Each structure stands twice: as structure tokens, then as C-alpha cells.
Amino acid sequence: MPGQLSLEFPAPDNLQLVLAGSWLLATGAPPVRDLEQQLLKDGNIRRISFNGKAISDWDSALLTFLARVYRLAGEHSIDIDPAGLPDGARRMMVLATAVPPAEAAGKHGKESLLGRIGQIALAMWRATPEMLRFLGEVTLSLGRLVRGKAQFRGSDLMLLIQDVGPQALPIVALVSFLVGLIVAYMGAAQLAQFGAQIYIANLVGLGMTREMGALMTGVIMAGRTGAAYAAQLGTMQVNEEIDAFRTLGFNPIDFLVLPRMLALILIMPGMVLYSDIVGITAGMFVSVTAFDIGTFEYYQQTVRSMEWRHIWGGVLKGTIYGMLIAFAGCLRGIQCGRSAQAVGEATTSAVVTGILFIVIAASLLTILFQQLGI
Amino acid sequence: METGTAQQATERDAHIVVQDLTMAYGDFVIQHDLTFSIRRGDIFIIMGGSGCGKTTLLHHLIGLKQPARGRVLYDGTSYWESPPEVQQRIKRSFGMSFQSGALWSSLTLAENVALPLGEYTDLDQAEIAEVVSLKLSLVGLAGFEEFYPAEISGGMHKRAALARAMALDPEILFFDEPSAGLDPISSRRLDDLILELRDSLGTTIVVVTHELASIFAIGNNSVFLDAEARTMTASGNPATLRDACPDPVVRRFLNRGEA
Numbered sequence: 001m002p003g004q005l006s007l008e009f010p011a012p013d014n015l016q017l018v019l020a021g022s023w024l025l026a027t028g029a030p031p032v033r034d035l036e037q038q039l040l041k042d043g044n045i046r047r048i049s050f051n052g053k054a055i056s057d058w059d060s061a062l063l064t065f066l067a068r069v070y071r072l073a074g075e076h077s078i079d080i081d082p083a084g085l086p087d088g089a090r091r092m093m094v095l096a097t098a099v100p101p102a103e104a105a106g107k108h109g110k111e112s113l114l115g116r117i118g119q120i121a122l123a124m125w126r127a128t129p130e131m132l133r134f135l136g137e138v139t140l141s142l143g144r145l146v147r148g149k150a151q152f153r154g155s156d157l158m159l160l161i162q163d164v165g166p167q168a169l170p171i172v173a174l175v176s177f178l179v180g181l182i183v184a185y186m187g188a189a190q191l192a193q194f195g196a197q198i199y200i201a202n203l204v205g206l207g208m209t210r211e212m213g214a215l216m217t218g219v220i221m222a223g224r225t226g227a228a229y230a231a232q233l234g235t236m237q238v239n240e241e242i243d244a245f246r247t248l249g250f251n252p253i254d255f256l257v258l259p260r261m262l263a264l265i266l267i268m269p270g271m272v273l274y275s276d277i278v279g280i281t282a283g284m285f286v287s288v289t290a291f292d293i294g295t296f297e298y299y300q301q302t303v304r305s306m307e308w309r310h311i312w313g314g315v316l317k318g319t320i321y322g323m324l325i326a327f328a329g330c331l332r333g334i335q336c337g338r339s340a341q342a343v344g345e346a347t348t349s350a351v352v353t354g355i356l357f358i359v360i361a362a363s364l365l366t367i368l369f370q371q372l373g374i
Numbered sequence: 375m376e377t378g379t380a381q382q383a384t385e386r387d388a389h390i391v392v393q394d395l396t397m398a399y400g401d402f403v404i405q406h407d408l409t410f411s412i413r414r415g416d417i418f419i420i421m422g423g424s425g426c427g428k429t430t431l432l433h434h435l436i437g438l439k440q441p442a443r444g445r446v447l448y449d450g451t452s453y454w455e456s457p458p459e460v461q462q463r464i465k466r467s468f469g470m471s472f473q474s475g476a477l478w479s480s481l482t483l484a485e486n487v488a489l490p491l492g493e494y495t496d497l498d499q500a501e502i503a504e505v506v507s508l509k510l511s512l513v514g515l516a517g518f519e520e521f522y523p524a525e526i527s528g529g530m531h532k533r534a535a536l537a538r539a540m541a542l543d544p545e546i547l548f549f550d551e552p553s554a555g556l557d558p559i560s561s562r563r564l565d566d567l568i569l570e571l572r573d574s575l576g577t578t579i580v581v582v583t584h585e586l587a588s589i590f591a592i593g594n595n596s597v598f599l600d601a602e603a604r605t606m607t608a609s610g611n612p613a614t615l616r617d618a619c620p621d622p623v624v625r626r627f628l629n630r631g632e633a
Contacts, residue, residue, distance in 0.1 A: 025495055025505070025543065059543040059575075064504045067511070088574035095512050095570055102517030339479035339524040 002027040003061065007038055013046040015039075016084075017069070020054035023062035032068045039076050048073055050084035058089060066093055134331050138261070141253045145262075150254045160263035164225045168271070171224065175216050176208075176275040180282030183207050188291055197291045201301035204283030209306065209314045213275040215362060218321030221264065221271075222354035226329035229260050230350030233333025234343040242334070257334070261326040268322030269315045276314065313374050317365050324357035389414040389546065389578045390435065395444035397430050403604060404430050408444070410597050410609050417572055417579045417592045419612055422599035423627065428582045429473070429550055431599065435580060436470050436548055437461060448546075466494060469539030473550040475531035477523040483510060483534050484519035490541045509537040513567065529560040536567070547571065549581045553588050565591050586630060590616070598624050 001021035008016040015038065023029050039045060048069065055062070066089065073080050082090045111119065144150040187203040233256060236242050245252045280302060287293040332350040336342050388411040395408040404427040412418045420428050433439045435446060437453055445452045448464050456464070477486050487506045491497060497505065510516055513533035523531060532552060539547055552568070553561035565588050571577050583589060589596070589612045596615065598608040600623060608615050608624040616628035626632075 025497065060505050060508060064501070064508050067504065067508050088576070091570060091574045092512065095567070095574075096508060096516075097511070099511070099514035099516060101511070102515075337524060339522075341480040341522075342524070 001056070003029045003055075003065075005030040005034070007034065008051075010049075013044050014049060015042075015045045015047070016049045016051055018051045018054070019062075020056075022057035023055060023065065024057060024059050025061045027061075029061040029065045032065065032072065035069065036072060039072060039078070045076075045078055047079045047081055049081040052085045052089070055086055058086065062086075062089055063092055063096070067096060070097065130335065131331060134334065135327070137253045138257060138327065138330075141251065141258050144254065145258060150258055151250060152255050152259045157259040157262060160259055161267060163228070164221070164263050165267040165271070168220065168224060168267075169274070172217055172220055172271060172275055173278050175220055176213065176278040177282045179212050179216050180204055180208060180279030181286055183212065183279070184283040184286035185290075188286065192291070197287065197293060198297065198301055200283060200287050200291065200293070201298050202305040205280055205302045205305050206310060208276045208279035208283075209310045211314070211317075211362070211366070213272050213279060214314045214318035214321060215358070217268065217271050217275045217318055218325065218358045218362075219355060221268070221322060222325045222328075222351055222358060225264060226325040226350045226354040227347050229326065229329030230333040230336070230346045231343060233257075233330060234336030234346040237333065237336045238338050238340075238343060252334070257326075257330040260330055261323060264322040264326040265319060268319045272315050272318030273311075276311070309374050313369055317362065320361055320365070321358045324361060325354040328353040328357055387413050389416070389449065390580070391445075391447040391450075392435075393445045393447070395431075395434065395446065396442045397427060397434055397439070398442040403442070405599055406443075406605050408597070408599075408606050410606065412578060412580060412595065414578055415572060415576050416595045417568065417581065419589050419593035419596035420580065420582045420599065421584055421589060421596055421612070421627070423584070423601050426599040426601035428584075428599060432548055432550055432580070432582050436468055437465055466542060467545040468548060469542065469544035469546070470548045471532070471535045471539045471550065471552060473554065475523070475535040477531060477534055477538065479523050482520050482522055483515065483526070483537070486523070486534065487538045487541050490538070494542060505541070509540055510534070512540070513537045514563075529556050532556060532560075532564065533567075536564075540571070543575070544577065546578045546580065549579070549583070551583055552581060553583065553585045558587075561585065561588065562591075568592055586628065589628070598627070600624075 003023040004020040006018045006020075008018055010016050015035075017035070066085070070080060070093065072078075082093060085093070141150060184200050184204050188197055188200050191197050191199050191203070233242070236256070242252050242256070245255055284295065284298045284302075287298050288295055329350040332346040332353065336346040390412040392408055392410050396406040397404045397408075408431070420431055422428050430439065434441055440454055445454065447453070448467070451460065451464065453461060453464055477483070478489075481489065484503070484506050487509050488502050491502045491505055495502075507516065507519065510519060513536050515530060515533055515537065518526065518530070518534070523534070526534065532555075536547075536549075536552075547568075549568070552564050556564065568579055568581070569592055572579050579592075581588070581592070593612045596609060596612045597606050598615070598621075599605075600607040602623075607621045608619050612628060615624055617625075619625050619628070
């Protein structure tokens, strides 16, 4: 039998709730509506008592019902006499009402749309000096490195280089090859209209070395390494490992951020060159197989179109991207909060910030190089 | 029940029965031949030194790890020999409070408690909200519904985890190191809460701990796992074991090394 509720009046000012049957979450408890109406109608009630002898079985359903009755009684300033309740339920209600609700209740109140936009704007405004401070700390740390005073372990640097370098070769090769392929096909379709297929070599060569090699490597590194940096440092933040470094007098910027930045800065030039070569090879592959250009011819054309400034311009760009990616990854990692949720946010933010930095830098550098005639 | 033996495993009111349980990671045996029973309404302590496999035993009791050998029975039903539906039903009667709380950090306290209720009951949103408020007020966290786990203290974490464990009115509550990292007063309050839950709701409670104060305050039955022998060396009421256990290792453990 599901829970039953009936109201009785042993005395005019005493309302007795007679409870019967099984009060289980699975079967549901009766509503308190009748009781509420009774209380509104009858202003004489001073006391609510219970008769729970006929309750066969109960769980939280009874307790939530009682919590409602207690709350109603509180609103109408009526006394509660729990004597007639099952022993266990009475004691649980004592427990539930022992600690009054915290003052802070409802502190996450719903914010209006404008309010939320304002909050976001303020948060972004506050983030700017934080980023500048991190930039300052990293610069100081680089200064210490130059003077040979930075504390970090060489073996850490080697491991990091292995992570970002050799282990990234396959994915960089795959992406660069496909990008070279795409550039070659796209260009060939246009150049073939006036029989100038041989200029695929110029297109792919200049495209890869000046822009695409650095850009694609940068995007891969942002997704692969920037995310890893943020996740590593963020988890260290959660585990208080970064605090442990600080406590022992190690500067976490020197110890954690510096080797990560160095690893990426050292690896990027080689990685960009590697990407250039793979991309040009892909262009050659397309020209030879689909557009009847000889391998040697293509090679000659590439060498003729290429100048050193194109190559080192691209390498310089890539190195700057690497620095920015490591900066974004470490910044988000160090800023990370102390929960799994926060690590996820830090990682996402590291990749987004990294790619944003890359795109901004790419535009500025391209314009700058154009102006300088590089 | 005094120092326990295997025969007591088949007692009438046994809620959980462990028979010849061997726990291992691959070939590495952690504990072997564990046999004990936990009666309905017991507060059962799993004790032993660090690294003896207490938490591993707990993970076997809540169906997270499969025994290398032996059986775990709940009300006479062997967990690992049952089909998945039965396992699911048995699991539904458990509540577990993990060592560090294990609250889901992307959910508020209210959402943490509400998740199992939404998944496994037919209650509507308003009813769930009421049950959630009740559970949180039972552990003294009324008014903290909208807080995220990162915004509350360690002691509150433990209590919120308990509220989540109690969400479905479990028949058995498991605790892994409930008082670790708590100050003596909070730890005492948690012990009182555990006792109250057992007395009021008749919940069977299994606690992994090595806090002696807690062991004697709440435990009425226990098992002692020895890291050297890799098996249980004593079982029964901890207070009795402290004074009268034949094994000196157990006596020393329960007397803080002074026996």
C-alpha cells in the first residue's frame, strides 16, 4: 500500500497527521497540498503532531515529506511534536535540522544577459595584466638562462625535446605532404590553362617555405604540444606539485616553463625545414605523376625559384610560432584551477590561444616581411 | 561475535559474505583466502597497515574488481556469478564514499547528488530537488546546493560525498578512509553521523580506516589484513581484539604499537 495521509484534530489547536502504508521513493509520497490548505483555512492550529504507527516501510520519501511539513510549520510559526514518528525518522529529522542552511545559499543567482557580458568583459580585462606578468616572469627567467643562472635539469629538457621533436615527425610529415599535394593540385589546375605547369614548382616551393611549412607545423604543435603543456602543468597545479616547487625554493617558471619553451624553440627550425622538404616532395610527386614534368626539371625549377631569404624567413616565423605556442600552453597550465574541470578548460584555452597567437603573428610577419622586402 | 572463524560466514542474518577470496593483480597476490561475513546493521571495519590491500578489498566488495578466486555474496547471491541485470540491481543497493570524495568537479553539489536520482528513480525535477536538499541537510550542508566542489573545504567534500552516497537510500554504505584529512572534531562528527545512519536507517556500513579512535568508536565487527602474511589474521569486535587477540601484530596495531 502506498503512503497514506489523513488529518485529525485531537484538540482544536492540535493537528495530527496520521501516516500509513509504505513511504518509499519508488511509490511516491502523498502531496502536502491538503495540509497547506488546512493551515491557511484554520488559523487556530498551534501544534502539529504525528501518528506513524501504521507506517509499514519508509525511506527518504518520508523524510522529504517531513521536511516539507517542517518548512510549512516554520512559515506559519506552528510547533512540531515529532514524538509519534518512527524512531529512526525522528532522529534523522533532528540531524537534518541540526545545521541551519548556510547564509551563502543561492549565491550563484541567475545573472541577466547584460550582467553576464559584463562579467566576461571584466574577466578578460583582469586576464591581461596576468598575462603580462607571466610574460615578465618568463623574460626574467630567459635573462637568468642567458647568465647561466636558471635552475632546471638538462635531462628534463632532453625528454621534452624528444616529446616535441622526433615523436611529432610522423604527423608533421603527413600533414605537410597533404598540404603540398593540395597546393600543387590547386595551382596546377590554373597554370595548366596557359601551359605553365612547370611553375607548380615555384608555387609549391615558395608557398611551403614562406608560409605553409611554418603555419602547418605551428598548428600541429599548438594542438599536440601546447595542449600537452597545459594539461601537464594544470594537473601539477591540481596536485599541488607547483606549490611544492615554490616551497623548496625552485622557481616554477625556471623549472617547468623555461625548458618547455626552449624545447619548442629549439625544435621548430628543424621541424619547419622538414615540413618544407616534405611539402616540396609532395609537389614533385604530383607534377611527375599527373602533369608530365620530369623529376630533374622540377628540381631545377625549384632551386631556381628559391632564395635563402624565403627559407630562413619561414624558419624564423616557425620559431616565433613555437615560442608563442609554448607561452600559451604554459600560461594556461600555470593559471589552471584545482579541478578536473579546470584542467579541461586550461587545455582548450591553450590550443585556442596558441592558434590565435599564430594567426595574428602570421599576419603581422607577412606584412612586415613584405615591407622589408624579405 | 568474538574472534571470527570461517564457520561464521554462514550466519543467518549475514548481509555480505566473503568466501575464500583471493585478490591479485595478474600474478601478484595481494591477499589470499579471506573469509568473513558482515551482518545486517553491522559497522564493519577493514583495517591493517598501509599497503596491505584494504582499499583493494573494498573495491572487490563494491564490484569494481573481480576476485582472482573466491566469492562475494550479497543476501546469498554471488555477485560475480550473476547476470549483468542482477549485478546492476545489487550495485544499486550500494553507496560509496571515496577516499578523496570523488565529487564530479563539473557539477554543483546538488547536481552531484541528483545525478543517480535522475538516472535510477521516477521522481520529477521538483521531487529530486527536495530529496537533494534533504540529503545535503542530513550531512550539515544545507544551503550549499549551488556550490561547486572546488569551492568547498576538504571536510565539506567528505560530507558532500556521503550525501551523494546516500542518494538512493542504499542498504550498504562503503567508506574509504572517511576521516583521513579531517580535524578531530569533524572526524568525530562524521563518526556520529555514521552511527546515526546505522541506528536510524538500519544501513549496513563497511569502513576502511586505520584511525584507531574511529575504529573503537563505531566498529562492532572487523577484519584485520596483514601485509606480511598476505591474509586476514583476525576478525571480530575491534575492542575485544585489542585486549584479547592471540596475534601480537593485531594487538600492537590496535594499541598504537604499545603491546
